[in-house]
Amino acid sequence: MGEKQVAYLLILPSIILLAVFTAFPLFFSLYLSFFNVNPSTTRSGYPFIGLNNYIQAVSDPVFWQSLFNTFYMVFFLVTIELLIGLVLALTFTEEFKFKNRITPILIIPTMVVPIAIGFTFKLFFTLNYGIISYIGNWMTGASIPWLINGTYATWAIIITDVWEWSPFMFMMLLAGMTSLPQAVAEAAQLDGSSTVQTFINITLPLLRPIILVALLIRSIDALKLFDVPLMLTGGGPGTSTQTLTFYIYNEQFIYYNQGYGAATSFLMLVIVMVFTTLFIRTGAWFPGKAGGV
Amino acid sequence: MKMSEKKEEANKISRRRYLKYGAAAVVVVAAGAGGAYYYSTIPPPTPAPTATSVSTVVQSATSVSTVTQSAGINAIADVAVTAAGNQYSGLTLRALGETPFWPSLIGKVAPMWTGATGMTVSVDGVPTYTMRDKALNEIVAHTGYYDIIGAWYYALVDLVEAGGIEPLDPYIEKYYPTLFTDGPPYGFEPMVNTKWPGANALKYKGSTYAIVSDGDPWIFYYRTDLYGDPGEQDAFKSKYGYPLAVPQDFDQWRDQLEFWRRKPGDSLAGKKVTADFYGGSYMEARNFARTMFEVFFYSYGGIPFDPDTMEPLINGPEGVKALNRMMELNSFLALDVSTYDYTAANNQFSGGNSASYMSWGISGKILNAQAFVSPAVYGNVGYAPVPGSKDYTTRAVSGMTQTPVTINQRGKDPIGPGVTCLSSDSKNKDAAFLFMLWITSPSISMTTVFDPMGSWDPNRYVHFSSLAAQSNFKNASQYLQAQWNAQTFVSPDIAILQGAVYEDKLDIQVLSAITRQKSVQDALNQVATDWAAITASVGADKQKAIYQLMYPLYVSPVPDQLRIAFPSS
Numbered sequence: 001m002g003e004k005q006v007a008y009l010l011i012l013p014s015i016i017l018l019a020v021f022t023a024f025p026l027f028f029s030l031y032l033s034f035f036n037v038n039p040s041t042t043r044s045g046y047p048f049i050g051l052n053n054y055i056q057a058v059s060d061p062v063f064w065q066s067l068f069n070t071f072y073m074v075f076f077l078v079t080i081e082l083l084i085g086l087v088l089a090l091t092f093t094e095e096f097k098f099k100n101r102i103t104p105i106l107i108i109p110t111m112v113v114p115i116a117i118g119f120t121f122k123l124f125f126t127l128n129y130g131i132i133s134y135i136g137n138w139m140t141g142a143s144i145p146w147l148i149n150g151t152y153a154t155w156a157i158i159i160t161d162v163w164e165w166s167p168f169m170f171m172m173l174l175a176g177m178t179s180l181p182q183a184v185a186e187a188a189q190l191d192g193s194s195t196v197q198t199f200i201n202i203t204l205p206l207l208r209p210i211i212l213v214a215l216l217i218r219s220i221d222a223l224k225l226f227d228v229p230l231m232l233t234g235g236g237p238g239t240s241t242q243t244l245t246f247y248i249y250n251e252q253f254i255y256y257n258q259g260y261g262a263a264t265s266f267l268m269l270v271i272v273m274v275f276t277t278l279f280i281r282t283g284a285w286f287p288g289k290a291g292g293v
Numbered sequence: 294m295k296m297s298e299k300k301e302e303a304n305k306i307s308r309r310r311y312l313k314y315g316a317a318a319v320v321v322v323a324a325g326a327g328g329a330y331y332y333s334t335i336p337p338p339t340p341a342p343t344a345t346s347v348s349t350v351v352q353s354a355t356s357v358s359t360v361t362q363s364a365g366i367n368a369i370a371d372v373a374v375t376a377a378g379n380q381y382s383g384l385t386l387r388a389l390g391e392t393p394f395w396p397s398l399i400g401k402v403a404p405m406w407t408g409a410t411g412m413t414v415s416v417d418g419v420p421t422y423t424m425r426d427k428a429l430n431e432i433v434a435h436t437g438y439y440d441i442i443g444a445w446y447y448a449l450v451d452l453v454e455a456g457g458i459e460p461l462d463p464y465i466e467k468y469y470p471t472l473f474t475d476g477p478p479y480g481f482e483p484m485v486n487t488k489w490p491g492a493n494a495l496k497y498k499g500s501t502y503a504i505v506s507d508g509d510p511w512i513f514y515y516r517t518d519l520y521g522d523p524g525e526q527d528a529f530k531s532k533y534g535y536p537l538a539v540p541q542d543f544d545q546w547r548d549q550l551e552f553w554r555r556k557p558g559d560s561l562a563g564k565k566v567t568a569d570f571y572g573g574s575y576m577e578a579r580n581f582a583r584t585m586f587e588v589f590f591y592s593y594g595g596i597p598f599d600p601d602t603m604e605p606l607i608n609g610p611e612g613v614k615a616l617n618r619m620m621e622l623n624s625f626l627a628l629d630v631s632t633y634d635y636t637a638a639n640n641q642f643s644g645g646n647s648a649s650y651m652s653w654g655i656s657g658k659i660l661n662a663q664a665f666v667s668p669a670v671y672g673n674v675g676y677a678p679v680p681g682s683k684d685y686t687t688r689a690v691s692g693m694t695q696t697p698v699t700i701n702q703r704g705k706d707p708i709g710p711g712v713t714c715l716s717s718d719s720k721n722k723d724a725a726f727l728f729m730l731w732i733t734s735p736s737i738s739m740t741t742v743f744d745p746m747g748s749w750d751p752n753r754y755v756h757f758s759s760l761a762a763q764s765n766f767k768n769a770s771q772y773l774q775a776q777w778n779a780q781t782f783v784s785p786d787i788a789i790l791q792g793a794v795y796e797d798k799l800d801i802q803v804l805s806a807i808t809r810q811k812s813v814q815d816a817l818n819q820v821a822t823d824w825a826a827i828t829a830s831v832g833a834d835k836q837k838a839i840y841q842l843m844y845p846l847y848v849s850p851v852p853d854q855l856r857i858a859f860p861s862s
Contacts, residue, residue: 036830038791038830038831039429039452039454039455040451040831040832040835041831042433042454042455042456043454061819126629126632127627127628127629127632128569128627128629143628145628145629147629147632148628148629148631149808149809150808150810234578234580235579235801236579236631236801236804236808237631237804237805237808238801238805238806238808238810238811238816239801239805240805240808240810250797254423254426254793254797255791255793255794255797256426256429256451257794
């Protein structure tokens with residue numbers, strides 16, 4: 001057996017796994033999206049309806065609201081997580097007492113099951129006995145309708161997600177910062193650059209690739225936001241905190257409208273691909289200063 | 294070597310130590326997981342029956358003749374046991390039902406079945422509003438894992454159309470032909486017949502697909518000590534000009550919600566309240582809001598669809614009136630009432646923080662289990678039908694004119710019973726049907742419907758008439774009367790194809806309105822749009838064929854021939 005054949009043989013299991021668990025479901029979903037697949041059409045054999053599912057999706061105001069909710073939440077939570085991660089990373093590049101003990105504690109939120117986080121924060125936001133409600137009421141003197149009002153409920157989800165995923169940003173940025181060459185920053189400081197100037201003109205530009213990767217990974221993940229809205233608000237009140245993934249979940253698994261769910265899944269795939277492409281291109285365009293080098 | 298380098302060197306861990314600590318950590322985690330698994334497999338202790346009468350009812354299931362003075366109550370159970378014999382000994386039947394109630398209920402009575410037939414029964418519980426989806430998953434995949442499927446009646450036609458539910462007629466004919474035609478004292482009470490007027494219970498396209506296991510009407514619960522307090526009665530009468538009593542209509546209900554609202558430090562029945570006290574605890578969270586809305590909607594004469602065209606009528610004047618009324622009453626309730634699910638609402642009432650509560654019949658049992666309620670509430674719960682409307686729209690649709698409802702008519706009860714079905718993919722259909730027959734039989738169901746942890750509500754004459762039932766707990770007779778009344782004046786859940794989807798779309802928009810994300814009219818218009826889209830997708834003719842059977846229930850009280858007086862013991 002030649003070298004080429006051996007190579008193909010070695011990658012064959014991976015190809016089979018990809019074909020069975022990725023390619024087949026993907027193409028079968030695409031196929032389903034052109035049919036009316038729900039329990040009431042089982043006996044009539046799932047009639048072919050062409051692009052009707054896609055047309056129905058783009059005509060549904062709830063679909064667009066879910067999309068808007070998703071991007072609104074993603075924008076704010078990723079931004080806040082980046083800022084918190086950056087501040088923590090900057091702090092933890094310096095040596096201080098108990099640093100090695102505190103670091104593992106800080107990353108615990110990313111290890112907790114998201115459903116448990118959602119449930120716990122739901123208790124925190126409960127009007128009468130939640131700790132966050134209590135603090136909010138004490139600070140503002142008024143009852144904050146966290147889970148009752150659409151805007152507040154959205155921010156409750158953002159706060160919960162920030163708590164959960166800021167450590168991820170922290171870890172990514174800390175790893176990036178500790179791998180940066182110290183000589184450049186030291187040289188700038190010897191030349192009289194202040195800490196802030198060093199950070200803005202040296203550290204940040206050098207950190208740019210890491211930040212972009214962290215933002216990209218986190219954004220793609222956040223676009224699939226589901227478990228926290230599920231536990232915290234159920235997509236409510238009404239549909240004010242319903243994300244696109246939640247919308248698809250409802251259609252696919254609660255309403256059992258599988259053809260329509262498949263169509264909306266593909267629409268979401270297209271949206272995420274467009275977003276990712278734009279993001280990468282924008283990141284490539286972003287002017288970077290190579291720290292004086 | 295610098296100090297920092299020496300410190301770093303000292304902090305470095307040798308490979309051997311690292312492996313040692315790592316192995317120790319793995320052992321500790323494994324031991325902890327093993328211990329947790331072991332303790333999780335230890336069955337929980339059986340709760341001691343309350344002093345009232347659960348033990349009496351449990352005993353009565355095995356020695357019924359001492360309670361009912363008749364051997365007839367055992368007839369169906371005996372048929373099931375005899376037919377099963379020992380031929381299925383060793384077989385395990387699998388059932389899918391509502392958590393935690395089905396596993397609890399069936400777990401309590403299944404040992405009797407095992408003892409009699411050698412069959413064991415394993416129950417998987419899933420959350421209430423995922424039962425349909427779980428069942429559909431199993432049906433679509435044809436797993437055949439479950440022999441018995443518990444369902445809500447509004448999901449039944451979906452399960453049938455998906456090909457997952459076996460027609461029961463051959464089995465009924467074979468084992469107990471009069472199952473649905475038996476009258477008093479042991480047959481199914483009229484509620485079963487009112488769900489599908491003009492046909493035997495739970496028929497679809499001419500076949501019977503389920504046996505009712507749970508009546509599931511809504512009841513109005515109230516604090517008898519507060520309503521009966523002389524000081525509160527005087528205060529109410531002087532403020533509102535009429536005696537304080539269980540509200541009959543929405544105006545009285547509104548007055549009482551306003552009246553009972555007390556802040557910390559206020560007086561309530563001669564005592565100072567220490568926490569916010571409300572006139573009512575109601576469920577308005579997702580999956581529950583639409584049932585609250587339907588109390589108002591149907592009582593105002595609302596009809597979901599035009600029976601000739603299937604045009605949604607939910608956004609008509611009755612719907613707008615109903616939702617506005619609901620929001621008006623909400624202004625006297627807790628600010629976060631839109632987050633109250635069953636547990637939260639039940640806890641607010643059972644914790645002594647509200648004067649009234651509306652819920653399914655299960656709460657009547659829970660509220661009389663001493664372990665589940667505060668001392669102030671225990672023994673002080675009264676029961677009544679839900680309030681109704683003085684302002685009932687009459688409508689002539691499809692040639693059927695509605696019958697106006699007078700003030701003496703109670704609210705139309707939104708209702709959707711729980712049912713037990715036989716899976717088409719079951720490999721043990723006869724055995725499974727015999728278990729279904731047995732567990733819903735008069736004698737065995739006397740245990741299940743009165744279990745405090747059971748969600749099954751009375752659905753047979755004997756549940757209402759038996760002396761044991763009527764003395765089950767304080768005011769049990771009033772509880773049963775309220776259930777009986779509720780079940781004879783109903784508007785059923787939207788039990789057409791994709792009924793669960795229609796109801797969920799309504800739920801979402803009701804919540805949008807009560808949390809002021811949308812105006813009332815906009816919210817209901819969206820419901821109408823969503824409903825029209827579902828109907829178009831399913832096929833209006835298909836929906837009409839089912840809906841027209843249910844339609845008479847929406848337009849009038851139960852016809853006289855189906856009204857039967859409350860059975861006396």
